[in-house]
Amino acid sequence: MLIDLHMHSTASDGAMKPSELVRFCYESCGVRTMALTDHDTVSGLAQARRAAQYCGMRFINGIEISSVWGRCSVHIVGLGVDDENADFVAAAEDLCEKRDRRAVEIGRRLEALGFPGMFEAAEAMTQSMANISRLHFAQCLMNSGIVKNQQEAFDKYLGEGKPAFVAASWCSVAQAVELIHSAGGVAVLAHPGRTRLKNDWEFDSLVEGFVEAGGEAIEIISGSQSHCFTPRCLQWAQRYNLYGSVGSDFHSVAGMRPMPGTQGQLPEGVKSVLQLLA
Ligand code: AMP
Ligand code: MN
Ligand code: MN
Ligand code: MN
Numbered sequence: 001m002l003i004d005l006h007m008h009s010t011a012s013d014g015a016m017k018p019s020e021l022v023r024f025c026y027e028s029c030g031v032r033t034m035a036l037t038d039h040d041t042v043s044g045l046a047q048a049r050r051a052a053q054y055c056g057m058r059f060i061n062g063i064e065i066s067s068v069w070g071r072c073s074v075h076i077v078g079l080g081v082d083d084e085n086a087d088f089v090a091a092a093e094d095l096c097e098k099r100d101r102r103a104v105e106i107g108r109r110l111e112a113l114g115f116p117g118m119f120e121a122a123e124a125m126t127q128s129m130a131n132i133s134r135l136h137f138a139q140c141l142m143n144s145g146i147v148k149n150q151q152e153a154f155d156k157y158l159g160e161g162k163p164a165f166v167a168a169s170w171c172s173v174a175q176a177v178e179l180i181h182s183a184g185g186v187a188v189l190a191h192p193g194r195t196r197l198k199n200d201w202e203f204d205s206l207v208e209g210f211v212e213a214g215g216e217a218i219e220i221i222s223g224s225q226s227h228c229f230t231p232r233c234l235q236w237a238q239r240y241n242l243y244g245s246v247g248s249d250f251h252s253v254a255g256m257r258p259m260p261g262t263q264g265q266l267p268e269g270v271k272s273v274l275q276l277l278a
Helices: 019-026 043-056 086-112 119-127 133-144 150-158 171-183 202-211 227-239 274-278
Strands: 002-004 031-036 058-069 072-079 185-189 219-222 243-247
Touching: 002 072, 002 243, 019 043, 031 043, 043 058, 058 086, 058 171, 072 133, 072 171, 072 202, 072 243, 072 274, 086 119, 086 133, 086 171, 133 150, 171 185, 171 202, 185 202, 185 274, 202 227, 219 227, 227 243, 243 274
Parallel strands: 002 031, 031 058, 185 219, 219 243
Antiparallel strands: 058 072, 072 185
């Protein structure tokens, strides 16, 4: 019974439509409990939920909120959020608007670097002409032959501190947790091992801040963090009495991340976040 509580669809920067992703998880990957967690939007959930109901699989509403801790970007997953909560939906739309404004600026920077038309190309790539991600820009830079792969796009242009990086005014970790709670959801610290923090004490202080803000769970295994982090995440879960989650962070079959459900399952000795989502 594979579980995957972190994945993306075309509602943000994934390659599959929500319904297509659900069928792929069920039919090709053997996933039986899944959450769709698109960046800063719940717009794919209704379609995914219908598809999951049709397959007979357990589906959990999700979102992945972009936030900042100090100057470091941190992602907070919300599970079990109510996508019909009007205030919550409006807050998510504000986040997407920040994304769009950032995308225009990224396009300008790329143009100044000698690569015109990237904003238009990125926008055309998104299904709904909304919610443009850096991953879309990476794909466009690849399609134009400017870089060989996604990693090169981030390493040369899009990553933090690189010439086309544009800092967005994301909310704080505490605000992200509060937003998730306001929609009845459970806050999960996503892939802490992927943040750009370096020292142990910085990681400890992030987890502590997340707990102080009322966050309930942490991703113990994530397709976008090294397995070396699993023991540390387990320690944090034990120290702060956090529930555990697992997710592939799947975006597409062409990506570098594991296929849905293959990231690994929750080890013994940690309470599953699913207990909070009954
Ligand atoms: P953003 O639009 O800033 O939320 O960026 C989102 C996407 O960019 C995520 O799907 C990440 O997986 C991807 N991403 C961010 N940083 C990197 C990186 N250094 N290398 C590869 N992909 C990255
Ligand atoms: Mn993404
Ligand atoms: Mn993330
Ligand atoms: Mn993600």
